[in-house]
Amino acid sequence: MPAFPLIPRQQLIKHVALLLSTRKRVLINHVFLSKLQPLGKVCVTNPIFCSHYRNVDFNFSELWYLFSSSSKGIKAAEVLEKEGITCNLTLIFSKAQAIACAEAGCTLISPFVGRIMDWYKNHDKVQGYEPSEDPGVKSVSEIYNYFKKFGYKTIVMGASFRNKGEILELAGCDRLTISPQLLEELSSCHDTVEKKLDETVSKHLDLHKIDMNEATFRWMMNEDAMATEKLAEGIRNFAADIFKLETIIKKKVHTH
Numbered sequence: 001m002p003a004f005p006l007i008p009r010q011q012l013i014k015h016v017a018l019l020l021s022t023r024k025r026v027l028i029n030h031v032f033l034s035k036l037q038p039l040g041k042v043c044v045t046n047p048i049f050c051s052h053y054r055n056v057d058f059n060f061s062e063l064w065y066l067f068s069s070s071s072k073g074i075k076a077a078e079v080l081e082k083e084g085i086t087c088n089l090t091l092i093f094s095k096a097q098a099i100a101c102a103e104a105g106c107t108l109i110s111p112f113v114g115r116i117m118d119w120y121k122n123h124d125k126v127q128g129y130e131p132s133e134d135p136g137v138k139s140v141s142e143i144y145n146y147f148k149k150f151g152y153k154t155i156v157m158g159a160s161f162r163n164k165g166e167i168l169e170l171a172g173c174d175r176l177t178i179s180p181q182l183l184e185e186l187s188s189c190h191d192t193v194e195k196k197l198d199e200t201v202s203k204h205l206d207l208h209k210i211d212m213n214e215a216t217f218r219w220m221m222n223e224d225a226m227a228t229e230k231l232a233e234g235i236r237n238f239a240a241d242i243f244k245l246e247t248i249i250k251k252k253v254h255t256h
Contacts, residue, residue, distance in 0.1 A: 064088045068235050069097040069109070071217060078104035090159075091234040094227035096220035098143040099212045102152035110177070111140045112160035112230070113170070119226045131165035141197060144173055148202035150209055164189060172197035 065080055067073035068091045077087035081104065089101045092111040101109045113136030120135040121128065131137060140158045147156060157175035161167050164185050167176060172195040178186070210216065221228055 064107075066090055068231065068238060069101060070231065070235065071100075071214065074100050074104050074106070077101070077106050081105045081107065091231050091238075092143075093139070093230045094221065094224050095139070095143055095146065095210075096212070096217050096224070097227065097231075098154075098156075099146065099210055100217050102147060102154040103212050106154050108155040108157055108175075109143075110157050110159040111136075111143055112234075113137060113140055113158050113166050114160040114162035115230055115234075116226065117162060117166070119230055123226070131163075131169040134166055134169065136160075136162075137166050137169045140170055140173065144197050145202040145205055146207060148199040149205055149207045168193060169196055171195050 116136035
């Protein structure tokens with residue numbers, strides 16, 4: 001692994017960005033978001049938050065901010081999207097989070113199929129589910145149908161798959177992010193792939209539009225034990241991983 005020279009943060013960001021051939025995602029530590037007050041003045045007006053990335057010499061359109069889908073993460077993304085900065089909201093475990101993200105104008109959300117299924121397997125004391133009954137699959141399908149029914153532009157990208165059955169059951173979703181292991185399994189699979197999600201079908205479903213606001217968001221999350229637990233767990237794990245990465249980089253900087 002190449003050593004990191006002692007250089008300004010903008011140059012370090014550029015150095016890392018140039019090593020990547022696809023869209024670059026900047027994961028924002030929730031510990032930072034928790035210190036920002038008030039919600040409506042987060043982000044773009046805060047030089048600490050954005051100045052490190054504004055002056056980096058590479059295509060800014062390739063830079064995506066990655067936020068956890070808490071109320072603060074969603075509000076931060078809303079402000080950035082209005083400034084033309086693309087945001088990916090992750091740790092999506094519920095329709096409440098998804099709708100709040102869509103109404104905030106977020107570019108893309110990542111609902112976690114496998115992690116939802118993991119929670120329900122443990123809760124229901126079962127070995128697994130048929131793909132069509134998989135709680136994670138059902139959650140993403142519900143979100144997709146809701147978005148297409150009511151004309152939201154936010155991209156739904158299913159993530160965190162545990163088996164190919166989940167993937168095939170979500171054929172037709174806007175995007176899917178699939179691990180190399182499951183891609184290999186799919187490449188040798190000869191099952192007929194049927195389009196399960198279809199925007200034209202979604203538009204004709206009889207769905208009720210939810211009037212999403214802060215109070216509704218918090219109540220819906222309160223009533224969803226799985227989403228509340230998995231979001232908190234995900235935020236803790238992200239924060240721990242960022243701390244580990246910062247420790248590695250600091251050691252390399254001080255060494256050289």
